[in-house]
Amino acid sequence: MTKGVPDEGQTRARPTMREVAALAGVSVKTVSRVINAEPGVSAELSSRVNSAVERLDYRHNLTASSLRRADGKSATIGVVLEYIANPFDSMLHRAIEDLALTRGVLVLAGSLEESETRERELIAALASRRVDGLVIMPASHDHSYLLTERRAGTPMVFVDRPPAFLDADTVLTDNADGVRRGIRHLVSYGHRRIGYLGDLQTITTAALRYQGYLEELVAQGIPGDERLTRLNLRGTERAEAATLDLLSKQPPPTALFAGQNLLTIGAYQALRRLGIHHKIALVGFDDVPLGDLLEPGITVMAQDPAAMGRAAAELLFRRLDGDRSPSVHRVIATRLIARGSGEIRP
Amino acid sequence: MTKGVPDEGQTRARPTMREVAALAGVSVKTVSRVINAEPGVSAELSSRVNSAVERLDYRHNLTASSLRRADGKSATIGVVLEYIANPFDSMLHRAIEDLALTRGVLVLAGSLEESETRERELIAALASRRVDGLVIMPASHDHSYLLTERRAGTPMVFVDRPPAFLDADTVLTDNADGVRRGIRHLVSYGHRRIGYLGDLQTITTAALRYQGYLEELVAQGIPGDERLTRLNLRGTERAEAATLDLLSKQPPPTALFAGQNLLTIGAYQALRRLGIHHKIALVGFDDVPLGDLLEPGITVMAQDPAAMGRAAAELLFRRLDGDRSPSVHRVIATRLIARGSGEIRP
DNA sequence: TGCTAGGTTGACAACGTTGTCATCCCCGGG
DNA sequence: CCCGGGGATGACAACGTTGTCAACCTAGCA
Known part of the structure; x- marks a missing residue:
């Protein structure tokens, strides 16, 4: 040097x-x-x-070039994520980048952290830079403000969560179905009293997952019990506390379903703390890193962020290539990964 | 909808x-x-x-604006990472984004995956878009090609790995020191035969870490033993195989130091497979997600990607604000997180 | 030989914005 | 009452590039 x-x-x-x-x-x-x-x-x-x-x-100078060019393309797309550092989000980001790479397109990414204001600001900033297209994991619940961008010819694909008051391409996880299969899995191991831990109900996917839980209980002829449900939990610690609380009730659940990554971890920690992680069954939604190194391993309904990112990028680039057909809605299936915690009998 | x-x-x-x-x-x-x-x-x-x-x-239209503007600023910076989806990288990315946000600056990010060609291509693509500055986690070993960008007035900060043949601001982890403290920790628990698992020696940080291992052995008066070292390992599986191999030698090590995230996981898996994860000590470099949920928890020398990202962004923005002082070299300390695996006595 | 077709090359305007500078108007002071 | 100064406003050029179109040259053919 x-x-x-x-x-x-x-x-x-x-x-x-x-x-x-x-x-x-x-x-x-x-x-x-x-x-x-x-x-x-x-x-x-x-x-x-x-x-x-x-x-x-x-x-x-691509700036000057795209200004003058007939198509005005900037060879740049925008990716709006919930939180860039989430494993799920960054995997999705990476999958999009991978496809963008083959077309010489760069990716501008940003985090929303559940802020609706931030969503509008970030998208405005991206529009200012004249990105060619957008992949959006939204935080807000009204996307009519995007009609302007749409009319200006900016294609957009929603991932993980659907748009509201706007018709657009989507790539979603089959949330309700994933939860239902998870619950069915627990039922097949003999469970009837199954607790549920859920994220903020304002998050569309969280609401859909809870819905799946309720539906499957009905389908299985299991009476609902409000005492077994804890919603609007945010983060590991809240989930841990909620789990401890849940298990202190009489009679306690014999199994738990956690509707999100961090909640699964919180629940697992609570079970460990009580020394009953080999007695109470646990299934989580969304994969947990290193879930297979634990004892017992954590059984999850895994999402496939790489597949989602790939699908979103494919849809976006197809639109950029001029495809004007009606909106496409892709659903990416979840996969049951049995590692032990979900195969415990009551 | x-x-x-x-x-x-x-x-x-x-x-x-x-x-x-x-x-x-x-x-x-x-x-x-x-x-x-x-x-x-x-x-x-x-x-x-x-x-x-x-x-x-x-x-x-920020594109047209920045073209005409006197300072030519695009309110966009480029971040060049090894692999966007790595927890370390995405945390760093996030920390940079956080500071950029307060200035209305957006972040263009891309992955190199250890490709020197990709490094040059990506940086050229960023330069084409006239980014105001660059944060680079480099893959190559000659950065003289960046002199052009430097002369054009684009500030750049190197993170995690230093530049070669180029003087620039850097933010690095104290690699050798971190490993030395980790080895010292094992020695303090009575270990003398300590195995080492290392990543590709072409990666600067990997080489520095191995160096630290050798130095500390000398400092402790422990004779080196080549049979205890496995270098140029890439990924979990290779590390697992190498660990199994290492432990089959006579006499086997009583402790292991893993020079990287995935190698730590591979080593842990091997120990578990042999049922000796409570007998052989293990310390890893770089934190492992959920390392504290395991039994035993994994002891690591944790890096602080958030602090590194923050430092890099601070340096970059200071340069953007006109600071022309000589290059700054920040070193971010590692932190020992004792969780059990490193506190096993021989 | 003359003419045309086709292939090269360059002059010029334009993309959407901002820097420069001139103009205009109003107000206050002499 | 006139003049100067300062604030508000706009005309115009320019940023670095590409689209358009005209000019030019050469080869090929009648």
Whole structure:
């Protein structure tokens, strides 16, 4: 590593096509043609331009280019996530990036953290930068404000949660079905008293999952018991406390279903604390990292964020390629991963 | 959700300042002044412009703006990561986003997956979009190619791994020191035969960590034993196999140090498989999600990606604000988190 | 030889915005 | 009453690029 101040030498403005043209002895338009690999430039001029580009370290200015271009495309898309650092979200992000990569498209991403205000601000900021398309995991419950973007020709795909008051492509997990299969799994092991831990009911997916729980109880002819349900839990600690509370009631549940990642962890911790993690069954929704290293391993209904991201990106790019057919709604199935905690009998 | 094709109504081009100006009966320049909240516009015109903006759903075009603007700032920065979906990377990403948010700056992020080619391509793509600054977790070992960007006035901060042949701000984990403290911890519990599992030696941090291991052995007067070392491991499975192999040698180590996240998990799995996870000590570098739920919990030297991201963003924005002082090199300490696996005596 | 078709090349305008500067108007002071 | 100054407003050019179109050149054919 050499020593010195970060900008050794003076700050020199980036060279433009004008300068490249001057050095190569051609017109700017010819430089533009070479840069964009348009046909119809003689080998002679082409190589002169290329060496001038090399010599000046010219970097194409995509900003100016997309401003002038007929289609106005910026080769950039926006991805709006709940929280970038969530394993689920970052996996989704990664899957989108992977497909974008093959098209030379970059990804602008941001977190909402359940703030509706932030959702509008972030999308406005993305629109200001004229992204070509949007993948949105929404926090708000009214997306009519997006009609403007839609009319401006910006395609958008909703992931994980559906849009409200707006028709658009969606890629969703089969939430209710996933929970129902999880409950069925527990019932098949002989459970009848199954507790439920749920996230904020304002989150669409959380509401759908709880719905699935209720539906499956009815389907199984199990009477509902409000004392077995704890909703609007946020984070591991709340879930742990709620679980401890739930288990102190008489008669306690013989199994638990946790409607979300962090709640599953909280519930597991509570069971461990009470020393009954080998006695009370537990199934969680959404996979838990390292769930298989635990003893017992945590049984989950796993979502497939990579598949969701891939599907969302595919839909988005299809729209960018001009597809105008009616909105598509993809449902990605959950997968039961039995690791032990869900296979405990009462 | 309403029914219909995604673009109900025709695709209508976005309104421009020209149209806003026409509707408000003022000049474009006045619209520009209002949009940018420049002083010196009468309340009368200001409100006429604002209602025209409202009526037309005008969205400022930051692309055109930054093209014309004197400073040429795009209010966008680039973040180059090893793999976006890694918990470490996504935490770092998030911390940067958090600070960027307060300045109205958006983040373009991408993954390298250890590809030097990809590093150059991605950074070129970011430079094309005229990002205001870069945070880079590099894969390559020669960054002299970045001198062009540097000269063009793009500040850059390297995180997690240092640049080569280029002087720039850095934010690094104290790798060697972290490993040395981890080894010392094992020694303090009576271990003398300590195995080491390391990632690709081409990765700078991996090399530094191994260095720390060797140094601490010397400092402790423990003779090195090549049979206790397995380097260039990639991923959980390789680490698991290497651990099984390592333990089959006579005499086997009484403790293991794993130089990376996935290797720690692989080693733990191997110990579990052999049923000796309560007999052989294990310390890992970098935290393992849910490491505290395991039995025994996994003892680690934890890095602090959030602090690193924050530091990197602070440095970058300080440069963006005009700071031209010599490069700064921040070192973020690791933290020993004792959870059980590292506190087993031989 | 003359003419045309086709392929190269470049001059110029335009994309949507902001910097510069001129103009205009009003108010206050001489 | 006139003039100067300052604040509000707008006309115009420019940012770096690409679309359009005209000019030019060469080869091929009548």
